[in-house]
Amino acid sequence: MGANLAANYVQAVAMVLFVIGFANLLLQKNLLKKIIGFNIMDSGTYLFLADMGYIKGRVAPIVTDGIQEVERYINPIPSGLVLTGIVVSVSVTALMLSLTVRLYKRYHSLDLDEISMLIKKEKGV
Amino acid sequence: MSIVWNFPAISILLCLFAGIVSSGLSGKSARRLNTVLMITVLVLSAATLKYVSSLGESVVYVMGRFPAPWGNELRFGVLEAGMATFFAVIMILSMLGGHHKLSEEVESRQHNLYYVLVDLLLSSLLALIYTNDIFTAYVFVEINTIAACGLIMIRGIGRTIEAAVRYMIMSLIGSGMLLMGICILYDITGHLLMSNMKTAIAGLVIDGTYPVALLVSITLICVGLAIKSALFPFHAWLPDAYGYSTVSSAAILSSLVSKGYIFLLIKIIYRVVGFNIFNNSDIIDILFVFGLAGMIFGSVNAIRENDVRRMIAYSSVAQIGYIYMGIGMGTQFGMIAAIFHILCHAATKSLLFVSAIGLTDVSGCNRQFIYMTGSGYRHKFAGVAFTVGSLSMVGVPLFAGFISKLLFAESAVSLSGSKMLPVLIVLGISTILNAIYFMKTVIRIYTPAPDSPYQAIKARTIWPYCVVLVFFIAVNLVLGCMSDGIVELIKQGLIMFG
Numbered sequence: 208m209g210a211n212l213a214a215n216y217v218q219a220v221a222m223v224l225f226v227i228g229f230a231n232l233l234l235q236k237n238l239l240k241k242i243i244g245f246n247i248m249d250s251g252t253y254l255f256l257a258d259m260g261y262i263k264g265r266v267a268p269i270v271t272d273g274i275q276e277v278e279r280y281i282n283p284i285p286s287g288l289v290l291t292g293i294v295v296s297v298s299v300t301a302l303m304l305s306l307t308v309r310l311y312k313r314y315h316s317l318d319l320d321e322i323s324m325l326i327k328k329e330k331g332v
Numbered sequence: 333m334s335i336v337w338n339f340p341a342i343s344i345l346l347c348l349f350a351g352i353v354s355s356g357l358s359g360k361s362a363r364r365l366n367t368v369l370m371i372t373v374l375v376l377s378a379a380t381l382k383y384v385s386s387l388g389e390s391v392v393y394v395m396g397r398f399p400a401p402w403g404n405e406l407r408f409g410v411l412e413a414g415m416a417t418f419f420a421v422i423m424i425l426s427m428l429g430g431h432h433k434l435s436e437e438v439e440s441r442q443h444n445l446y447y448v449l450v451d452l453l454l455s456s457l458l459a460l461i462y463t464n465d466i467f468t469a470y471v472f473v474e475i476n477t478i479a480a481c482g483l484i485m486i487r488g489i490g491r492t493i494e495a496a497v498r499y500m501i502m503s504l505i506g507s508g509m510l511l512m513g514i515c516i517l518y519d520i521t522g523h524l525l526m527s528n529m530k531t532a533i534a535g536l537v538i539d540g541t542y543p544v545a546l547l548v549s550i551t552l553i554c555v556g557l558a559i560k561s562a563l564f565p566f567h568a569w570l571p572d573a574y575g576y577s578t579v580s581s582a583a584i585l586s587s588l589v590s591k592g593y594i595f596l597l598i599k600i601i602y603r604v605v606g607f608n609i610f611n612n613s614d615i616i617d618i619l620f621v622f623g624l625a626g627m628i629f630g631s632v633n634a635i636r637e638n639d640v641r642r643m644i645a646y647s648s649v650a651q652i653g654y655i656y657m658g659i660g661m662g663t664q665f666g667m668i669a670a671i672f673h674i675l676c677h678a679a680t681k682s683l684l685f686v687s688a689i690g691l692t693d694v695s696g697c698n699r700q701f702i703y704m705t706g707s708g709y710r711h712k713f714a715g716v717a718f719t720v721g722s723l724s725m726v727g728v729p730l731f732a733g734f735i736s737k738l739l740f741a742e743s744a745v746s747l748s749g750s751k752m753l754p755v756l757i758v759l760g761i762s763t764i765l766n767a768i769y770f771m772k773t774v775i776r777i778y779t780p781a782p783d784s785p786y787q788a789i790k791a792r793t794i795w796p797y798c799v800v801l802v803f804f805i806a807v808n809l810v811l812g813c814m815s816d817g818i819v820e821l822i823k824q825g826l827i828m829f830g
Contacts, residue, residue, distance in 0.1 A: 295474045
């Protein structure tokens with residue numbers, strides 16, 4: 208187990224980041240901290256994928272110097288997945304930030320529980 | 333290769349393009365485009381259904397003719413095509429049923445954006461149904477989440493924005509777990525196409541390699557999708573999101589969005605993990621227990637609720653619990669019952685949301701029960717439709733809910749072991765609880781209230797709305813009375829699925 212952990216330390220770090228982000232997204236009251244937590248969580252996943260896709264001693268799959276042997280290059284798919292994931296998380300972050308701005312303009316607070324209290328006090332639906 | 337092979341891909345792409353085009357159109361044109369789009373999707377899906385059921389096996393459509401393992405694939409059999417057809421029907425009815433309220437609920441300059449979101453939602457639902465690539469599924473899960481969040485918040489009042497934020501937070505947690513699960517699965521199998529993954533996983537299980545990684549990834553995927561579809565302990569966002577968004581949004585969210593995720597989960601169980609491997613893991617028991625808990629607690633919350641739309645929303649929690657209980661039974665019968673309940677709940681819950689709006693309209697737009705006394709007399713169509721929906725949810729014969737309860741009970745009886753008794757007991761308790769809150773509402777709307785301040789209100793007869801209600805009732809009766817054929821289709825579909 209110890210040897211495995213040492214060999215795969217990047218993945219272990221990625222998992223720790225995932226859990227830190229997850230806990231922040233779930234437990235923080237402040238909306239901005241939640242969004243930061245979400246970004247940490249997703250970065251953990253991307254680090255995990257990027258580390259999976261990298262093989263020591265190989266280069267990115269762009270043919271250089273006319274060398275076409277497969278052994279020289281890494282598999283491009285994990286990197287492609289990371290890029291797709293980044294696009295998704297950027298758009299989700301933008302959406303969350305815009306929602307936060309709207310809530311802040313209306314209730315002058317970033318604390319989700321406080322906002323809920325204020326909403327309950329509002330009359331009507 | 334027939335032209336029908338292209339229909340699923342075409343319907344997904346059409347929805348995406350319609351969404352893009354709608355963003356530049358006026359509200360009215362966007363609405364027309366949306367209606368045409370939904371009908372086109374319905375026709376294409378029905379043609380696909382007819383084709384695959386005559387073919388007798390599922391079809392793998394290779395996108396761009398790049399063969400596996402490089403390309404992306406769609407795969408469709410009877411179950412997928414049937415589900416797409418059914419979703420299109422419910423979507424059309426929900427959109428038309430809520431249309432007359434839209435101008436009150438959404439600012440007129442945002443109407444076209446509303447239809448953009450609906451188009452994107454439909455495209456993501458279709459993609460979740462048809463895709464054979466697990467990462468594509470993840471991307472469309474996110475599109476689905478963003479579109480659903482937009483549908484909740486477009487009303488622009490404080491409550492809906494807060495509900496949208498809460499929905500987003502839970503959804504992000506769910507999709508984060510789903511993504512991590514998919515990454516670990518990719519890591520240990522080396523594939524993203526479902527069929528290749530299944531072969532690789534079967535090999536892993538036989539060799540006994542990576543047992544922990546496999547278990548963790550399956551757990552992450554199951555829990556992630558369960559959070560997104562509002563299984564019991566993760567349902568806190570649901571009542572506000574369904575209760576205060578626009579009528580069409582509430583109907584679509586409760587009946588289709590959560591079902592899309594459940595369908596994806598069933599697909600992953602059959603096509604990626606393999607039914608037997610999933611059955612032998614401990615996750616199935618967790619889903620089973622939370623399903624049972626949801627059936628009770630969802631109903632208890634619904635009984636305590638004083639707002640009709642929030643009550644219907646809480647009832648969704650209970651019904652999602654039924655579906656997960658069916659999945660958790662771990663037999664083919666249980667799965668058939670769960671899939672039938674997906675159909676039944678989608679048809680009934682959208683009917684309830686759409687008919688409830690007719691009743692609250694004739695009660696001065698108040699949603700508390702006390703104001704709704706006698707509203708069934710003031711809006712006769714909505715009263716009858718609400719009664720039909722309630723009877724179906726309680727499980728009265730003739731209606732869809734009865735058949736799904738019957739299927740659940742039948743599959744429970746055929747279970748051997750410790751799961752049979754809990755299913756039957758909880759099914760009984762949950763039916764009684766359902767009856768308490770739905771019958772309470774039906775009695776309330778049919779109690780004459782001569783001194784009610786809203787007694788003088790006469791419902792404006794909006795014919796499209798009434799026709800939609802009639803169609804909803806018809807769908808419910810079809811599910812309830814012609815269930816043999818539908819169950820047969822589901823059975824055939826599940827065989828093609830594996």
